[in-house]
Amino acid sequence: METDDGIRLWTARTGDGEPVVFCHGGPGLWDMMADVAASPSGAATVCRWDQRGCGRSPRQGPYSVARTMADLDAVLAHFGWDRVALLGHSWGAQLALRYTLAHPERVTKLVYVSGTGIDDDSTWHAAYQRNLRDALGGRLPRWEALRDRDRTAEEDREYCVLQWSADFADRERALEHAEAMADPWFDVNFECNAALNRERSPGLRDQCETLKVPTLIVDGTADIRPRWAVDSLERALPVVSRVQLMAGHLPWVEDPTGFHAAVSGFLAST
Template sequence: MITDDGCELWTSATGRGEPILCCHGGPGLWDMFGTLDPGPGFRLIRWDQRGAGRSEPRGPYTLERMVADVDAVREGHGLDRVPVLGHSWGAHLGLLYALAHPERVSALVYVSGVGLGYDWHAEFKRNFEQALGERHSRWAELRAKSRDEAEERELAVLQWTADFVADGAHHAEAMATPWFPINYEANAALSEEMRTVPEQELVEACRSLRVPTLIMDGTADNRPRWAVDSLEPALPSVTRVRLPGVGHVPWLEAPDAFRGALTDFLVRHLDMS
């Protein structure tokens, strides 16, 4: 599909039933929801954000433009109002979209997001190093050098391994297949812009958001869960589901528990008669 500024975005619809518009993590990565099974009665709308994966490698890489791209995907699939599911950075993008266009979002599913502030990075770094253990030295070696494509993929797989409690290498390999170049320009630009938005400003905006929201995360996520504490009480209609002993990508590590929580929330909050 083509956005209003002429950028070509890859998008896909799978399944039959109530649509769910997915926003993948990153920034600068691509859709990794291919193995997400929401159960019968749901249809996944997936897409690669601009500059990454199968979408056109071009900017601009701004929060405003990314929110507009979410709306373009919604409109491109002929949807009036739709549940939006975001993971990690995509959870933040989904929240920003709901704040900008609440009338177009029937429900928000905020998966493994990191809240509204940015003071969690130091603890995350410690958790990450501990999770990698002896593999951290190889990760640091790759991180510090110029890398070819094979080394770039090796670095990503090592890094993503730390996002899981069990079978991390297996799950990380699945995330890296198929493999696309990481867009570090998009990652840097969007990460920096996110840091410029004051936490209190987002808290105040969330107080008036009437969209039913599910915050779902694993208790063993190496991104500290207390970072979400400012978001949860700011939302007027919020459900919090914590998955015990699960890391950052719960639909891979605990697919049944993830699917159960997701479908229960959506059935309760959507008119699916």
């Protein structure tokens, strides 16, 4: 599909029913939620897309939250959808929330998966860094060595796989799960990541307190991003439910049954 400024974005559409648009994590990564899309596709039309500059979409900016929200608007327009449900993971959860706050009339339901809440990053990022290092364990020295030098393309992939291995509760299978995230591999857009992470979003709490769109928060209790960072979002939203699973940052990988039951049940509810 093509955006209003002429950038072509990769999209995939499956299933039949009410539309659900996925927003992948990152920023700077690509859609890794094919397995998630397979579950509700019997009762929903699922749209996945690679955000601007990411994955199978071309490396063209500009990169900003406002521009990414405009691209999401273009995805809806491309498929002719006036109203959709949104499912966002990690950074994509923040994107889906921001879009819902800006356009509540266009969103029927919001599924907020493994996001980091509405407080400033400074309130939780130090705890995240400690948890990351603890979770890496014996892989920490190699991760630090790769982090602190100019990397080859192959080392970029190794660095990311090592970091992603910390995102799983099952330490014995963590590296296996992280390798699966990197297959296929499309290269991380670190420029996009830096640009979007520099942006701040003050005033979200007041907006959340008046949001009437039904919201489901799903997170893993073993996510290395502190789950208490999401508590303020849960308290602020007037129409919200929350499901916490025994999993890490990608709960559909480690508890697929619990994840799909929570999301499918929420999307099917009236």
